Amino acid sequence: MRKPDLRAALVATLLGVVPLAMAGPDNTAFRSYRFQVNGFGEAFPTAGSFYANSEDDPLTGVGVGLVSLYWFDGVETFAVARSGPSMANAVSVNQGSGRATVFAVLDPNSLDCYTFNYFGPPLTVNLTGAATGDHTSQTGSGTQTSSGTSYKYNFQEDFFTEAFVGDATPGLADYQGIAGRTMRSDRQQIR
Numbered sequence: 001m002r003k004p005d006l007r008a009a010l011v012a013t014l015l016g017v018v019p020l021a022m023a024g025p026d027n028t029a030f031r032s033y034r035f036q037v038n039g040f041g042e043a044f045p046t047a048g049s050f051y052a053n054s055e056d057d058p059l060t061g062v063g064v065g066l067v068s069l070y071w072f073d074g075v076e077t078f079a080v081a082r083s084g085p086s087m088a089n090a091v092s093v094n095q096g097s098g099r100a101t102v103f104a105v106l107d108p109n110s111l112d113c114y115t116f117n118y119f120g121p122p123l124t125v126n127l128t129g130a131a132t133g134d135h136t137s138q139t140g141s142g143t144q145t146s147s148g149t150s151y152k153y154n155f156q157e158d159f160f161t162e163a164f165v166g167d168a169t170p171g172l173a174d175y176q177g178i179a180g181r182t183m184r185s186d187r188q189q190i191r
Contacts, residue, residue: 032056032153032184035091037100037129039164039177045074048169050125050177052102054091063088067104067125071169079116080106080123087112090125093181098131098160100179102168123170129162129179153184 034055041048048071056063065087070079082104090104107122108115139156157180164175 032061034182035093035100035180037091037093037102037127037162037164037177037179039127039129039162039168039175041164041169041172041175043172043174045072046169046171047072048172048175050102050127050168050175052087052091052104052125054088056088065090065104067091067102067106069106069123069125069169071172073171076117078118080108080113080118081115082106082110082113084112093158093160093179095156095158095181095183098129098135098158098162098179100127100129100160100162100164102127102129102164102166123168125166125168127164127166127168127175129160129164129177131160131179132163132176134161135159155182155184157182 034053036053038051039049048069050069052065052067054063054065062085064083064085066081066083067087067090068079068081087104091100091102093100102125104125105122106125107113108118108120135158137156137158141152141154143150143152159178159180162177162179164177165173167173168175
């Protein structure tokens with residue numbers, strides 16, 4: 001029986017590794033996002049607010065989010081929040097129209113849900129926002145450094161004043177607030 005030729009295996013391995021080592025920095029384009037909304041509503045004696053965001057980590061692409069509700073029912077204050085990968089798609093904001101949506105189920109029994117003074121059933125947050133006139137937009141470029149590696153990117157940010165309708169805090173259906181959208185693209189490693 002013939003013995004394997006280790007020299008041939010070593011040469012083949014080096015021929016495969018050397019081009020990778022000489023390839024230089026990773027210039028892969030990457031798209032990153034952050035959608036965020038917040039609002040406040042009041043109908044005596046109840047007052048409430050919400051905050052939500054969905055985003056991905058600009059370096060890893062892993063999506064996460066947060067949806068939180070705070071309200072006062074005339075007697076007590078309550079809070080419920082849920083965060084983590086399960087909320088990565090809870091919020092969306094349209095760049096052109098400013099239309100915003102929030103959808104999430106906040107279950108106090110879920111491990112990624114946090115409550116203050118609320119022990120009731122799961123709350124469904126189902127809100128739609130429409131732009132009410134004010135819109136600011138900004139484009140530009142920036143750099144980010146992580147673990148000694150620097151990246152450059154382009155970005156566009158849009159913020160809209162919004163009127164939200166739907167379900168969020170108990171006892172309220174109308175909210176005034178803001179919706180924001182930040183997009184990063186063309187990420188390239190520079191160092």
